[in-house]
Amino acid sequence: xxxxxxxxxxxxxxxxxxxxxxLVPLSMTLFFSFIRYVLASTNRPEWTSPSISNWRGFGNxxxxxxxxxxWLAIQNSLLIVCSILFLTVIxxxxxxxxINRTFLGRGIVRVLLISPFFVxxxxxAVLWINMLLDPVLGLQGAAVAGANDLVALxxxxxxxxxxxxxWPQFEPISFRATQTSAYAVIMMVTWQWTPFAVLILMTxxxxxxxxxxxxxxxxxxxxxxxxxxxxxxxxxxxxxxVVMIQAIFHLSLYAEIEIVSRGNGNKNLPYYIGELxxxxxxxxxxxxxxxxxxxxxxxIFLLRMLGKTLME
Numbered sequence: 001x002x003x004x005x006x007x008x009x010x011x012x013x014x015x016x017x018x019x020x021x022x023l024v025p026l027s028m029t030l031f032f033s034f035i036r037y038v039l040a041s042t043n044r045p046e047w048t049s050p051s052i053s054n055w056r057g058f059g060n061x062x063x064x065x066x067x068x069x070x071w072l073a074i075q076n077s078l079l080i081v082c083s084i085l086f087l088t089v090i091x092x093x094x095x096x097x098x099i100n101r102t103f104l105g106r107g108i109v110r111v112l113l114i115s116p117f118f119v120x121x122x123x124x125a126v127l128w129i130n131m132l133l134d135p136v137l138g139l140q141g142a143a144v145a146g147a148n149d150l151v152a153l154x155x156x157x158x159x160x161x162x163x164x165x166x167w168p169q170f171e172p173i174s175f176r177a178t179q180t181s182a183y184a185v186i187m188m189v190t191w192q193w194t195p196f197a198v199l200i201l202m203t204x205x206x207x208x209x210x211x212x213x214x215x216x217x218x219x220x221x222x223x224x225x226x227x228x229x230x231x232x233x234x235x236x237x238x239x240x241x242v243v244m245i246q247a248i249f250h251l252s253l254y255a256e257i258e259i260v261s262r263g264n265g266n267k268n269l270p271y272y273i274g275e276l277x278x279x280x281x282x283x284x285x286x287x288x289x290x291x292x293x294x295x296x297x298x299x300i301f302l303l304r305m306l307g308k309t310l311m312e
Contacts, residue, residue: 026292032285033060040279050281060286070287073272074294080185080268081250081298085243087190092197092242093235097227099198100205110202117195125259128188135172144172178265185256185266193250197242204238205231244302251295269294 036054041047047054064070099109116124132139147170154164175184208231216226254270257263263271269291276284 029285029288032281033289034058035282036060037281037285038279039281056282060282061289064283064286064290069267069272070290073267073269076182076266077251077268077294080182080189080253080266081247083186084189084193084250085246087186088194088197088246089239089242091190091194092201093232093239095194095198096201096205097231100202114195114199116192117199119192121189121192121253121255122259124188124192125185125256128191129175129184129260133173133175133184133187135174141172144170176261176264178261181257181261181264182266184260185253188256188260189250189253193246196246200238200242201235204235208234240302244299247298247302248295251291251298 032050034055034057035050035052036044036047036056036059037050038044038047095113099106099113103109119127130138135141135144151164151167151170155161157164173180175181212230213226216230221229251268252270253268254274257266257268257271260266263275267275269287273284273287273291276287
């Protein structure tokens with residue numbers, strides 16, 4: 001009993017600090033979500049300070065629930081997170097299998113592949129939206145202009161000129177627009193987080209049973225059969241871990257959305273909360289509680305999927 005008491009006493013300060021660290025902000029958010037707390041309320045100055053006399057009940061939740069922008073933020077959050085997870089897993093598996101083989105300069109290639117993960121999100125967004133995706137000065141603009149020049153040159157060719165004369169003029173895409181800004185965020189975050197998936201999956205591939213693969217080769221199994229029945233089941237657990245960790249981080253994306261379009265067309269829940277918190281603290285707190293509920297639903301789903309994978 002004494003051996004158990006001493007470790008618990010030593011752990012108590014850290015546990016109390018963690019509980020205080022988590023419960024105090026959550027309690028304050030819950031309290032603010034049930035009161036009228038508006039910073040710039042000139043007609044009702046009593047609402048500018050948090051007070052129990054400004055009790056509103058579930059009014060803030062009802063206000064947020066009835067906002068179309070709230071549901072658009074949820075839709076964009078799910079679109080961005082699910083798209084990034086799908087792309088990073090597919091690219092991560094493909095790249096990990098490619099670089100798992102022995103070839104000249106493999107160490108350098110691995111370092112270069114992992115390096116994008118260490119780029120800060122704000123720097124990543126600035127590089128992509130200005131140097132790669134800009135329709136005038138970026139690589140996209142140069143590629144579209146080069147394609148148009150090539151088509152114009154081929155139109156004067158003697159044999160294929162009539163065919164290329166039917167081609168339209170290519171126009172660059174503005175990724176700051178409402179319809180395309182979410183796709184820009186998906187591309188830049190996928191580029192940054194694919195190395196994370198590659199690192200986890202590549203480490204797992206090194207522990208794959210080579211004797212099973214040799215037996216499959218002797219039995220005449222194709223490369224696709226080896227991947228489907230040996231490699232993919234072996235990667236099930238690390239894939240589940242990659243999905244769970246990335247989902248937690250991608251639900252809180254903010255810097256990329258701010259830099260790309262300031263929320264125009266790709267506003268997610270954290271960005272929506274950031275807009276509300278500049279004025280209506282009560283509504284922002286209610287939205288934050290909704291975000292916590294959504295994050296817990298996603299976490300429970302991912303943990304169940306991860307647990308099922310580990311049980312198998």
